[in-house]
Amino acid sequence: MALSAQQIPRWFSSVQLSSFITATQLGKHFQRPGKTLSHGFAAQPQMSSDNCFLRWGFKTYRTSSLWNSSQSTDSSRQEITSSQSALLPSINEQTQKTQKTRNFDSELSLEALDDLPPLSPLQPVSEEEAIQIIADPPLPPDTFTLRDYVDHSETLQKLVLLGVDLSKIEKHPDAANLLLRLDFEKDIKQILMFLKDLGLEDNQLGTYLTKNYAIFSEDLENLKTRVAYLQSKNFSKAHITQMVRNAPFLLSFSVERLDNRLGFFQKELELSVKKTRDLIVRLPRLLTGSLEPVKENMKVYRLELGFKHNEIQHMITQVPKMLTANKRKLTETFDYVHNVMSVPHHLIVRFPQVFNTRLFKIKERHLFLTYLGRAQYDPTKLNYISLDKLVSLPDEIFCEEIAKASVQDFEKFLKTL
Numbered sequence: 001m002a003l004s005a006q007q008i009p010r011w012f013s014s015v016q017l018s019s020f021i022t023a024t025q026l027g028k029h030f031q032r033p034g035k036t037l038s039h040g041f042a043a044q045p046q047m048s049s050d051n052c053f054l055r056w057g058f059k060t061y062r063t064s065s066l067w068n069s070s071q072s073t074d075s076s077r078q079e080i081t082s083s084q085s086a087l088l089p090s091i092n093e094q095t096q097k098t099q100k101t102r103n104f105d106s107e108l109s110l111e112a113l114d115d116l117p118p119l120s121p122l123q124p125v126s127e128e129e130a131i132q133i134i135a136d137p138p139l140p141p142d143t144f145t146l147r148d149y150v151d152h153s154e155t156l157q158k159l160v161l162l163g164v165d166l167s168k169i170e171k172h173p174d175a176a177n178l179l180l181r182l183d184f185e186k187d188i189k190q191i192l193m194f195l196k197d198l199g200l201e202d203n204q205l206g207t208y209l210t211k212n213y214a215i216f217s218e219d220l221e222n223l224k225t226r227v228a229y230l231q232s233k234n235f236s237k238a239h240i241t242q243m244v245r246n247a248p249f250l251l252s253f254s255v256e257r258l259d260n261r262l263g264f265f266q267k268e269l270e271l272s273v274k275k276t277r278d279l280i281v282r283l284p285r286l287l288t289g290s291l292e293p294v295k296e297n298m299k300v301y302r303l304e305l306g307f308k309h310n311e312i313q314h315m316i317t318q319v320p321k322m323l324t325a326n327k328r329k330l331t332e333t334f335d336y337v338h339n340v341m342s343v344p345h346h347l348i349v350r351f352p353q354v355f356n357t358r359l360f361k362i363k364e365r366h367l368f369l370t371y372l373g374r375a376q377y378d379p380t381k382l383n384y385i386s387l388d389k390l391v392s393l394p395d396e397i398f399c400e401e402i403a404k405a406s407v408q409d410f411e412k413f414l415k416t417l
Contacts, residue, residue, distance in 0.1 A: 146170045146179070155184040162192075163206020164213075175213050182216055190220055198227065199241030212248035222254075229255045233262065239281045247284035261287045268298070270309070275317055283320035294323045297330065305334050307345060315352035322355050333359050341366055343377050343387065351387035365390055365398065368413050372403055 125133075146166040150156045156179060160166065169175045182188055192205065200208060209215070215223070230240050244250050265286060266276040280286055286294070301307045301322075307315070316322050322330075333355055337343050348354060354362065369375040369385065376383045377390075385402055399407050 146176055149180060153180065155179060155182050155188060158184050159188075159209065162209065163203070165206070165210045168210055169213055178217060179213065188216060191216055191218075191223075194220060194223060195244075198244060199237060200245060204245060208245065208248050212252065214249075214252060218252060223251050226251050226253070226255055226258065229258060233277065235277065235281070239277075243281060243284035243287075247288050249288045250284055253288060258287060261291075264291065268294075269313060269316065271313065271317070279317060279320055283323070286320070286323065289324065293325075293327075296327060297323055297325065300327055300330055304331065307349070311345065311349045314349055315355075319352045319356050322352060325355060329359070330355060333357075333362070336362060337387070341375070341377060347377070347379070347387065351391075354387045354391055357391040362391060364414060364417070365403075367417065368403060368405075368410055371413060372405060374403060 146156060146169065150160060150166070156166065159179070169179065195205060195208065196202075227240060230243075231237075235243070262276065262280065265271065265279065266273065269276070269279075271279065298312070301312045301315075302309070334348070336359060337348060337354055338345070366375055374383060374385070377385055377387070379386075389398075389402055393402065395410065396407055399405050399410050403410065
């Protein structure tokens with residue numbers, strides 16, 4: 001398609017300017033013998049601006065012709081190439097040489113830019129480019145401590161005054177992040193007032209919050225709802241205060257979970273409502289801990305140790321910790337008391353505190369009484385010694401009233417073991 005008369009001047013001016021710029025850039029890289037210009041590159045053999053246009057103008061015209069069709073481009077290329085061959089053969093030879101060494105940018109077409117490989121991280125950058133690089137924020141140090149933030153956080157300062165041990169909390173990164181985001185007046189103060197209304201004393205708040213810092217993430221209305229549920233089950237306010245103090249995570253559990261736990265113990269142990277409530281008050285961790293140890297110990301008492309169901313009920317209501325005690329400790333204690341000391345089941349049921357005593361203490365006292373000839377655990381015989389007195393009395397009273405010996409004699413005996 002031929003150019004119109006109005007388009008020819010604009011086309012010629014645009015192509016001629018682009019040709020001049022391109023030729024200037026090329027001349028900086030490939031100097032030829034000749035006269036050196038003040039601009040810093042060698043002069044080429046004499047050639048007119050028209051020749052410069054013939055030499056370089058075609059490629060600029062090919063890449064910038066937005067208004068020309070492909071047919072007119074092909075015909076123009078043929079015309080320009082034939083003109084170069086007829087009029088300027090020396091220039092054609094020079095063009096072939098310079099095309100081999102032309103810089104990378106002049107060889108790339110606009111379409112080929114998308115195919116460029118990504119920049120290597122090892123590729124050097126200029127000072128201007130380095131200034132524009134935005135670095136990522138630094139990672140937190142490995143030795144993170146909340147102590148570093150106390151001087152800058154009013155919340156942490158007031159928690160320290162309440163007795164909160166930050167050194168224990170900072171071991172949990174999530175807890176540290178939680179406390180740093182909280183506002184004392186908005187997020188913490190209302191929880192503190194709630195706990196005080198519940199019955200916790202000022203000197204108890206620090207210990208409680210150190211263990212259950214997650215209460216600050218709880219909704220206040222949910223906390224009140226859980227307290228109201230316990231009250232509906234006839235737990236008194238004093239009992240609830242005692243339970244919250246001994247089981248700090250109690251109020252972090254939903255009403256549904258609390259209800260399920262109470263139902264489990266009442267059904268599994270076949271206890272009355274009152275005995276179930278008393279059991280929970282004495283060991284509120286039964287509502288917050290895992291049920292697996294409880295289920296396992298129930299099987300141990302019944303199948304391995306040979307206790308009857310009513311005997312198990314009596315023992316756990318007297319010593320609730322028997323439900324969560326270590327299985328190995330239970331079996332070793334029973335084996336020594338029943339098989340070595342010859343104490344029958346019904347006497348162990350009467351004094352289940354023996355399961356809550358360290359085994360080495362039972363062994364030391366039994367061996368000392370055996371050495372003195374006073375190891376007598378049958379209530380039908382003289383000089384009967386109950387398991388309760390054997391394990392619960394301090395050394396001074398045990399030696400004086402039970403062993404009828406001095407503490408020094410007991411200590412000398414222990415050195416022989």
